[in-house]
Amino acid sequence: MREVVTAEEGEVFDIELEESLLEANRRLAEQNRALLDQHGIRAIDVMGSVGSGKTSLISCLVERLKDQYRIAYIAGDLTTTIDADLIARHGIPVVQVNTGKECHLDANLVAKALKRLDLASTDLIFIENVGNLICPAEFPLGSHDRLVVVSITEGPYVVMKHPYIFMEAQVAVINKVDLAEVMGVDVGKLEADIRAVNPSLRTVRTCCRTGEGVEDVIEALGL
Amino acid sequence: MHEFSVAKRLFDVALRAALENHAERVSEIRLVIGRLSLVNPDQLAFWFRELSKGTVLEEAKLDIEFEEAEVACPSCGYRGPIGLEDRPEYHLVFPTLRCPSCGSKVKVLRGRDCLIKSMKVLRKK
Numbered sequence: 001m002r003e004v005v006t007a008e009e010g011e012v013f014d015i016e017l018e019e020s021l022l023e024a025n026r027r028l029a030e031q032n033r034a035l036l037d038q039h040g041i042r043a044i045d046v047m048g049s050v051g052s053g054k055t056s057l058i059s060c061l062v063e064r065l066k067d068q069y070r071i072a073y074i075a076g077d078l079t080t081t082i083d084a085d086l087i088a089r090h091g092i093p094v095v096q097v098n099t100g101k102e103c104h105l106d107a108n109l110v111a112k113a114l115k116r117l118d119l120a121s122t123d124l125i126f127i128e129n130v131g132n133l134i135c136p137a138e139f140p141l142g143s144h145d146r147l148v149v150v151s152i153t154e155g156p157y158v159v160m161k162h163p164y165i166f167m168e169a170q171v172a173v174i175n176k177v178d179l180a181e182v183m184g185v186d187v188g189k190l191e192a193d194i195r196a197v198n199p200s201l202r203t204v205r206t207c208c209r210t211g212e213g214v215e216d217v218i219e220a221l222g223l
Numbered sequence: 224m225h226e227f228s229v230a231k232r233l234f235d236v237a238l239r240a241a242l243e244n245h246a247e248r249v250s251e252i253r254l255v256i257g258r259l260s261l262v263n264p265d266q267l268a269f270w271f272r273e274l275s276k277g278t279v280l281e282e283a284k285l286d287i288e289f290e291e292a293e294v295a296c297p298s299c300g301y302r303g304p305i306g307l308e309d310r311p312e313y314h315l316v317f318p319t320l321r322c323p324s325c326g327s328k329v330k331v332l333r334g335r336d337c338l339i340k341s342m343k344v345l346r347k348k
Contacts, residue, residue, distance in 0.1 A: 012250065013344050015240055021232045021337045022260070103225055135225040138261045160310060163317040164261055167331075196308050198320045200328040 025139050028107035032114065032142025039119040043127060044221065045105075045141050047165060048149035049158075050131030053175040055083040056208035057149055057217065058126045062090045064214060065223060069123040074113045076105040076130045083128060093117055104135035107142055124223070133162040140168075145221060151176040152185045159193035166197040171204065171220045178207045229262050229337060230270030234280065236339055241279045246344035249283040253341045257290045257334035259305070259318060283342070292318060292334030298327035305334065 020026075036043050048054045055075075062071055072093040075084040084096040095113040097105060110127060117125070127143055129136045133150075140146075148169040150158050153176055159166060166172060172194050180187050191203050202220040206213030233254070241249050256262050264287045275281050292305040299322060306323040309316050322329045 011346060013244060013346060014341055015244055015344060016341045017236065017240055017339045018341075019236050019339050021229050021236070021262075021339060024232060102228065106228065134261055138225060157313070160313065160315055160317060163319070164259065167259070167318075167320055196319055196321065197317065198328065199326060200320075 022138065025107050028111055029140040029142040032107055032111055033144075035111075035114060035119070036125070036142065036144070039122065041119060041122050041125055042145075042223075043125040043141075043143040045127045045129055045136075045143035045146045046149065047129040047133070047136045047146060047169070048131065048173075049133050049151070049154055052131070052149045052151040052154065053173075053206075053208045054128050054131070054149050055086055057173060057175065057206065057214070058128060059087060059090070060206075060208050060211055060214040061126065061217065061223075062087060062092060064218065065124065066090060066092060069223070070121055071124045071126065072117050072122045074105075074110065074117075074125060074127045076109070076128055078102075078130065093122070099130055103130055103132050104139050105129050105141055106139045110141045133158070133165050137165040137168045145170045147171040147173060147217075147221070149173045149175055150190070152179045152183050152187070155183075156185045156189060159190055159197065163197045166194055166201060169198070169201060171202045171217070173204050173206050173213075173217055175206045175208055177205045177212070178210070225261070226263055226266035227270050230267050230274060233267070233271055233339055234274040237280055237283070237342060238278060240342060241344055244344050245347050246279050247347045248279050248281070249342055249344050251284045251286055251343040252280075252339065253286045253288065255288050255290050255336070255338040255340055257336045258292045259331060259334040260337045262337045288340075290334050290336070293332045294320070294322075294329035295332050296322040296325060296327055296329045298322065299325040301325065301329070302332075305329070305331070 073087045088094045095116045146169045204216045295302045301324040306319045308319045
């Protein structure tokens with residue numbers, strides 16, 4: 001016999017939901033990844049603060065890699081097309097994603113951007129996230145690798161203050177190393193902090209203005 | 224700022240469940256926030272309040288519980304709380320993926336998510 005207990009009208013009910021609030025983005029990220037894999041495309045999500053050198057690094061990478069791979073670029077920014085215009089000078093397909101007021105790219109925005117690209121003739125996509133060391137860590141996009149760029153001008157405590165983003169990344173780049181002395185920042189200490197957060201993270205020193213270290217980034221990414 | 228996206232998702236999920244259950248109002252929503260998630264509970268509550276104005280969710284109390292981070296080490300088999308790196312000189316403790324037992328990189332098992340567990344609704348008379 002099956003017993004059914006019906007609550008009175010006006011009674012309080014408990015509703016079990018167990019629903020993740022981050023799951024929707026994760027699912028879309030998985031769909032993005034499947035779409036990329038289907039076309040044999042490698043995607044790299046480049047994260048870091050405003051002014052850390054994300055665009056400069058991507059520019060250096062595109063310059064060195066564009067004869068080897070068919071590269072496309074997705075630029076995340078609140079409102080401007082400054083970065084997209086800069087990378088478009090390399091003559092590669094560029095899609096600007098303006099998030100308006102949002103502080104990070106999400107998988108849905110990247111899915112929209114991917115629709116604007118000719119995926120059949122693309123091998124490699126650099127996705128530049130919105131300048132921010134916090135929020136992007138929470139929102140995977142479906143990329144194969146996540147690279148985080150920090151720069152000497154962000155000071156000696158930047159890694160300790162933002163450990164979460166280093167947990168999510170596979171490669172860390174310390175940019176503007178030419179300014180270490182004048183800024184009084186110990187690069188070795190920053191590297192030690194990165195290792196303290198994530199012992200498997202590959203860390204590379206660069207100066208994107210001169211191109212120093214860019215070959216090491218390419219090697220760290222396995223490109 | 225990403226609390227707005229999370230709050231919007233929370234609002235959508237809770238409102239859908241409220242409507243499906245013929246709720247007159249929702250009195251409580253239970254949330255679980257992982258310690259490694261970057262969701263700030265105060266900001267989440269603020270945005271949820273703003274979004275829920277004028278809806279059946281308006282008076283819902285957010286009951287937030289935190290989930291501790293648990294990790295597993297593929298190298299030595301450690302399983303337990305995530306390691307913490309203490310830097311007393313900066314009054315700073317931060318989580319680390321370094322295994323507390325052998326120093327290799329651990330895998331995070333729990334503590335990353337942000338869940339809506341359940342809610343209490345009052346049904347229409």
